[in-house]
Amino acid sequence: MELISHLGIGLEAVLTWQNLGYCFLGVLLGTLIGVLPGLGPVATIAMLLPVTYGLPPLSALIMLAGIYYGAQYGGSTTAILVNLPGESSSVVTCLDGYAMARQGRAGVALGIAALGSFFAGTVATLVIAAAALPLAEFALKFGPAEYFSLMLLGLIAAVVLAQGDVFKAIAMVVAGLILGLVGTDVSSGAERFTFGMPELADGISFVVLSMGLFGIAEIMINLERGSGRDVFSTRIGSLLPKREDLRQSVKPILRGTALGSLLGILPGGGAVLSSFSAYTLEKRIARDPSRFGKGAIEGVAGPEAANNAGAQTSFIPLLVMGLPSNAVMALMVGAMMIHGIVPGPQVMEERPALFWGLIVSMWIGNLFLVLLNMPLIGLWARLLKVPYRLLYPVILLFCCVGVYSINNSAFDVGLTLFFGMLGYLFVKLNCEPAPLLLGFVLGPMMEENLRRAMLLARGNALVFFERPISLTLLIASALLLCVLAWPKARKARDLAFQEN
Amino acid sequence: MSLSFLKHRDVAAGLLFLLTGVVVAAGACQYPLGSAMRMGAGYFPLLLGGFLAILGAAVLLRAFFSRQKHLVERLMLKPMLLIGAGVLAFAGLLGSIGLAAASFLLIALSGLAHQESRMRELLPLGLAMALFGAGVFVWGLGLPLPLLPA
Structure with missing residues (x-):
């Protein structure tokens, strides 16, 4: 019953006209930007982050969470209507969603995606509310050694999830850790790798790095590949699934929700892992797997439920331990810091209204998502028909205004351009940028915890193996590495990514 | 000597990582290293730089022995x-x-x-x-x- 009283605290905090308004606005803006091809949740949140600076902390977080769900759903819309995944978590939605659109059932695919996401979001909200307290108590047992091992596990998980070559993915993680070093060293006050530039003394801003790697680089790739987009011109059709569609989707949605809620909690997990696993699962247990890729509604319902559940439960490591498990959560850390909130187990104790308010707002955000998208879907489809040659200058302008307004700094905009060029080069060299971003965020925390652990252990590195929780985490990391080295498992992983 | 081997994707990537790692490690040595118990500002960067250089060398070596040679696509x-x-x-x-x-x-x-x-x-x-x-x-x-x- 503690659960209900906690949710009560949250409801009380959220149910003001102001907060509901920001939640609605967040979902609306998130969907609007997320629908644009080539803009995933990371770029969308980074772009809209400055909008929330002036708000009170809870309103800002509510709005950001709304932006996140909106961007996620916007990505699915683009995937279904034009076969272009805005981000990697809607890659699998393209497969059957676009096939359904070609059969004139785009509306049903969009409808089932919205309903599945809403159901998954509701369940995942309850999972977070129920799991937060016990997990936070568990997290209090964590010392620096445990935190270090946990972050190591998260980074290795990110490598497993990256597409392509394992060596290069690990190198990208390390490169990210190194970029995280730039700026003033917290313990000694020494300025590291700033090349004498005062603008770098506070380190590289996360928004600058992610806008460069995911915003500008993406534009250049799209320009090069040409806009082979082909918007589905026939009518979208009825959004409401028929009884038969619902019957076929209920079980995939339930399975997707369970899988997504579980996988989202893992460090390095989140929406991407969840949607891929859900698709693979549905295909494997289907009576007739050959229907997949040709418009099977299960192939939309399962992954869409899973990616929303995973997107939501990936808040757990952040809220409970202060550890971001993916790039979006890293942005949320940045946003919380700006409002003077240090994410971690203490937030629940010290600011219960904020903590439970955020959790309740997740459900409300999902509700708005359904209410908003059902009537507005025609508008989103029309937005997709705007030619890319007119769209990308506007996207670029938003990126630049967003970056400039963080510190009113022209230097930051130039640095963003630099990372954009670097990101373009990485794509040319077949190196995926997502692991780099996670390394960048975890870098400073890893160094800090490594230092503290070694200080407490008087320089004895064995401390990481002597403490049971840390040892367990390290064994899990080692197992993951073994899985990567094992040729058969590697083939399965590559296959899963090549499904499209 | 022809520089055309640089056009191979993994050769270029490996070299990029190797050189960055070496530069970072060298840069880290400018800062106080400290000891394993009291790590200075240079300790962690030195570890990371060294590790990146090793990874870069591994990517590079593998590219030389691999039969598949993907060329770097042209930059626009x-x-x-x-x-x-x-x-x-x-x-x-x-x-x-x-x-x-x-x-x-x-x-x-x-x-x-x-x-x-x-x-x-x-x-x-x-x-x-x-x-x-x-x-x-x-x-x-x-x-x-x-x-x-x-």
């Missing part, structure tokens, strides 16, 4: 230059010419990077976005940006 210079010019003009001039004019410049310059770009589309778009930026960013969101030339 025109979009890079035009987008770069637009962004730099925006960043450099925003303080002096104001948001409206800087937005217009960014759209007009970067918009040319598309193969099918047309000036008669870009000019009205730039004008519209200059007005939109003024309305939304400065009046709507209250971002502290100069709107008109100082």
Whole structure:
């Protein structure tokens, strides 16, 4: 019953006209930007982050969470209507969603995606509310050694999830850790790798790095590949699934929700892992797997439920331990810091209204998502028909205004351009940028915890193996590495990514 | 010696990582290293730089022994230059010419990077976005940006 009283605290905090308004606005803006091809949740949140600076902390977080769900759903819309995944978590939605659109059932695919996401979001909200307290108590047992091992596990998980070559993915993680070093060293006050530039003394801003790697680089790739987009011109059709569609989707949605809620909690997990696993699962247990890729509604319902559940439960490591498990959560850390909130187990104790308010707002955000998208879907489809040659200058302008307004700094905009060029080069060299971003965020925390652990252990590195929780985490990391080295498992992983 | 081996994707990637790792490790040695118990500012960077160099060397070696040789795709210079010019003009001039004019410049310059770009589309778009930026960013969101030339 503690659960209900906690949710009560949250409801009380959220149910003001102001907060509901920001939640609605967040979902609306998130969907609007997320629908644009080539803009995933990371770029969308980074772009809209400055909008929330002036708000009170809870309103800002509510709005950001709304932006996140909106961007996620916007990505699915683009995937279904034009076969272009805005981000990697809607890659699998393209497969059957676009096939359904070609059969004139785009509306049903969009409808089932919205309903599945809403159901998954509701369940995942309850999972977070129920799991937060016990997990936070568990997290209090964590010392620096445990935190270090946990972050190591998260980074290795990110490598497993990256597409392509394992060596290069690990190198990208390390490169990210190194970029995280730039700026003033917290313990000694020494300025590291700033090349004498005062603008770098506070380190590289996360928004600058992610806008460069995911915003500008993406534009250049799209320009090069040409806009082979082909918007589905026939009518979208009825959004409401028929009884038969619902019957076929209920079980995939339930399975997707369970899988997504579980996988989202893992460090390095989140929406991407969840949607891929859900698709693979549905295909494997289907009576007739050959229907997949040709418009099977299960192939939309399962992954869409899973990616929303995973997107939501990936808040757990952040809220409970202060550890971001993916790039979006890293942005949320940045946003919380700006409002003077240090994410971690203490937030629940010290600011219960904020903590439970955020959790309740997740459900409300999902509700708005359904209410908003059902009537507005025609508008989103029309937005997709705007030619890319007119769209990308506007996207670029938003990126630049967003970056400039963080510190009113022209230097930051130039640095963003630099990372954009670097990101373009990485794509040319077949190196995926997502692991780099996670390394960048975890870098400073890893160094800090490594230092503290070694200080407490008087320089004895064995401390990481002597403490049971840390040892367990390290064994899990080692197992993951073994899985990567094992040729058969590697083939399965590559296959899963090549499904499209 | 021919430099054509640099065009291989993994050779280029490996070299990039190897060189970055070496530079970082060398840079880290400029800072106090400390001991394993009391790590100085250079300790962790030295570890990371060394590790990156080793990974780079591994990617490089494997590329030499691998039978598959993927070449680096050509970099498209025109979009890079035009987008770069637009962004730099925006960043450099925003303080002096104001948001409206800087937005217009960014759209007009970067918009040319598309193969099918047309000036008669870009000019009205730039004008519209200059007005939109003024309305939304400065009046709507209250971002502290100069709107008109100082």
